[in-house]
Amino acid sequence: MRSIVRRALAVLAGLLALLTAVSAVPASATPPPLTVSTDKGLVTGASTGGVEKFLGIPYAAPPVGSRRWQPPAPASPWTGARSATTYGPHCLQGANGAASGMSEDCLYLNVFTPARRANRPLPVLFWIHGGGFSSGSGDIDGSQMARTQNVVVVSINYRLGVFGFLALPGLSGRGAGDYGLLDQEAALRWTRRNIGAFGGDPRRVTIAGLSAGGHSVCALLASPPARGLFAGAIIQSGGCPSHTVAQAVSRGRSYAAAAGCSDPPAGVPCLRAKPAGELLAAGSGFVGGIVTGPLPVAGVPELPLAPAAAVRSGRYAKVPLLIGSTRDEVRQWSLPFAKATKDQYERAVRLEFGEQAGAVLAHYPYDAYGGSYAATYAISSLWNDSSVFYGLGGCRYQNLTARFAARQPRTYLYEFDDPHPPVSGPPGFDAGAPHASDQAYVWPSSASRLLTPEQQRLSKEIVSYWGSFVNKGNPATPGLAAWPPYRAGTYMSLLPGGGSRALPSGEFAARHQCAFWNSIGYDWLTTDPGSLAAQVGVPA
Numbered sequence: 343m344r345s346i347v348r349r350a351l352a353v354l355a356g357l358l359a360l361l362t363a364v365s366a367v368p369a370s371a372t373p374p375p376l377t378v379s380t381d382k383g384l385v386t387g388a389s390t391g392g393v394e395k396f397l398g399i400p401y402a403a404p405p406v407g408s409r410r411w412q413p414p415a416p417a418s419p420w421t422g423a424r425s426a427t428t429y430g431p432h433c434l435q436g437a438n439g440a441a442s443g444m445s446e447d448c449l450y451l452n453v454f455t456p457a458r459r460a461n462r463p464l465p466v467l468f469w470i471h472g473g474g475f476s477s478g479s480g481d482i483d484g485s486q487m488a489r490t491q492n493v494v495v496v497s498i499n500y501r502l503g504v505f506g507f508l509a510l511p512g513l514s515g516r517g518a519g520d521y522g523l524l525d526q527e528a529a530l531r532w533t534r535r536n537i538g539a540f541g542g543d544p545r546r547v548t549i550a551g552l553s554a555g556g557h558s559v560c561a562l563l564a565s566p567p568a569r570g571l572f573a574g575a576i577i578q579s580g581g582c583p584s585h586t587v588a589q590a591v592s593r594g595r596s597y598a599a600a601a602g603c604s605d606p607p608a609g610v611p612c613l614r615a616k617p618a619g620e621l622l623a624a625g626s627g628f629v630g631g632i633v634t635g636p637l638p639v640a641g642v643p644e645l646p647l648a649p650a651a652a653v654r655s656g657r658y659a660k661v662p663l664l665i666g667s668t669r670d671e672v673r674q675w676s677l678p679f680a681k682a683t684k685d686q687y688e689r690a691v692r693l694e695f696g697e698q699a700g701a702v703l704a705h706y707p708y709d710a711y712g713g714s715y716a717a718t719y720a721i722s723s724l725w726n727d728s729s730v731f732y733g734l735g736g737c738r739y740q741n742l743t744a745r746f747a748a749r750q751p752r753t754y755l756y757e758f759d760d761p762h763p764p765v766s767g768p769p770g771f772d773a774g775a776p777h778a779s780d781q782a783y784v785w786p787s788s789a790s791r792l793l794t795p796e797q798q799r800l801s802k803e804i805v806s807y808w809g810s811f812v813n814k815g816n817p818a819t820p821g822l823a824a825w826p827p828y829r830a831g832t833y834m835s836l837l838p839g840g841g842s843r844a845l846p847s848g849e850f851a852a853r854h855q856c857a858f859w860n861s862i863g864y865d866w867l868t869t870d871p872g873s874l875a876a877q878v879g880v881p882a
Contacts, residue, residue, distance in 0.1 A: 556580015
């Protein structure tokens, strides 16, 4: 009996020692690092809130020195484990891109993956940021999407402005004018090779982007080298615009002259020899404005057809597509007309629409819009409905969706209709649901903290719809409003407080006066709002 008691006491003493040792570990102890093997070396990330984050992973070689204005080259291998706990530098942008946090060495991506994963590989959401191909970065937080929707999120940087979209004869043997697009494709190839190590399925990648990111998605759909790199697509407030080679080269020559390198034989070496800061300082004209900035260049091997022409002809990747816009895409961009009189508003419409101006003014009379911002509301309404900003929103956006749906049954259209998302504006101005106001509903940000409980509910719904689409090529989600495909004659109106619902596509057409706009001929706007307002004498 005594031996049994002695053994029991020994076991108890061991348990007490173990408990003491465990309790001695601080509650705030740093979790062990997470190490994953990529094709170039080991990367070490961190686990936070049920999500594993790997930030700032190089997917291509630094595009510096002789690699400036060249297609992306493979990254060099590294030895040991590379820390992947901070975002990589933003690609150079603005007039002072040499500021902290920006670099010409910027081709990095980020991976967010659920800490607890099923035994099967997870689908992947590949995010391309917006910013007019001149600004922005991949520094989103993909944690909520990864954790709640059980998907792997990849976000990327790509070259911007003159570094990503300059076209000049002799600049490079391949990719001139489309370096930023080729960066995106290089990041997709990195994802194809490596995402399995992070729990992702390389065969189930959905490309997605907002604004210029949405334009990029359409260009990737039309790009032969990108075929097979993705299985689905999401276009948020983006269209299918592009420049011709002639347009891009003309812009490139104007830029070279502004940079002091206009002499044809020596122009390219002159540009290559310039410091990045000088190239940025000379780029204000190249960056342009809302409708005069850089775009992907069509008519080259990387993009043989203009994306819009590819969609019309059916020569694009026919994957499931989720596409949509905000209800008031261009309202904030119309603020240069805040002080416009009725006469100035009507003169601007005549300058833009010529012989069609009388009919346009009959449908959008100045007197129908009250308050001190009457001209802004009037011109933004007709601009939004007519889709003259690169085809964003309105009637031509609906027509674009119909073309996609004609060849791909799993095409889904939405309109973000929250009447008061958290956006800023001058006193007394109703911004409505302007361009990119849905960003805070998809990805956490500082603006997300300003959402009301009703808007937070809408945010959760949008994340669920997007997650369902990434998982199965269909946004239908149990417990939420049904979302039929566009072929069923419906689109989804996304509203806060549980108000989201599928509506007849004819209601979208009526809301944007599409019977009128589809009956007349007109072009995209080619003058930025501020310049057009100045032409008709509106005070700044």
